[in-house]
Amino acid sequence: xxxxxxxxxxxxxxxxxxxxxxxxxxxxxxxxxxxxxxxxxxxxxxxxxxxxxxxxxxxxxxxxxxxxxxxxxxxxxxxxxxxxxxxxxxxxxxxxxxxxxxxxxxxxxxx
Numbered sequence: 001x002x003x004x005x006x007x008x009x010x011x012x013x014x015x016x017x018x019x020x021x022x023x024x025x026x027x028x029x030x031x032x033x034x035x036x037x038x039x040x041x042x043x044x045x046x047x048x049x050x051x052x053x054x055x056x057x058x059x060x061x062x063x064x065x066x067x068x069x070x071x072x073x074x075x076x077x078x079x080x081x082x083x084x085x086x087x088x089x090x091x092x093x094x095x096x097x098x099x100x101x102x103x104x105x106x107x108x109x110x111x
Contacts, residue, residue: 022062025062025063025064026062028064029060029061029062029063029064032064032094032095032096033092033093033094033095034061035059035061035086035088035092035093036088036089036092037086037087037088038056038087038088038089040087041053047078048082049070049078049082050085050087052068052069052070052087055089055090055091056087056088056089056090057087057088057089057090057093058070058074058085058086058087058088059086059088059093059096060077060084060085060086061084061086062084063096064096064097065096065097065098065099066088066090066093066096066097066098066099067098067099067102068090068098068099068102069102071099071101071102071105072101072105073099073101073102
């Protein structure tokens with residue numbers, strides 16, 4: 001059997017739920033204020049990840065939350081889709097809410 005003739009497994013309920021959650025978050029984010037990324041002036045040397053300065057947070061264009069620090073969610077995003085991670089001013093996040101993981105499970109330091 002060739003690779004192209006193999007059947008794909010149907011998505012699991014958890015995968016379907018995550019896909020629907022992403023879709024709903026994108027629809028909600030489209031109603032929010034647009035984000036304007038700031039120029040990143042410092043980066044982590046090992047992988048080039050952006051470092052925050054005073055008054056800055058992480059966010060994504062299609063998200064409804066912002067991240068005041070480096071949490072597991074931001075780390076996963078950086079590993080999978082680094083270009084979608086934005087650094088924006090905290091004062092410009094509008095009605096987006098703060099990430100609960102950042103407060104509950106912060107990673108040490110800026111990372």
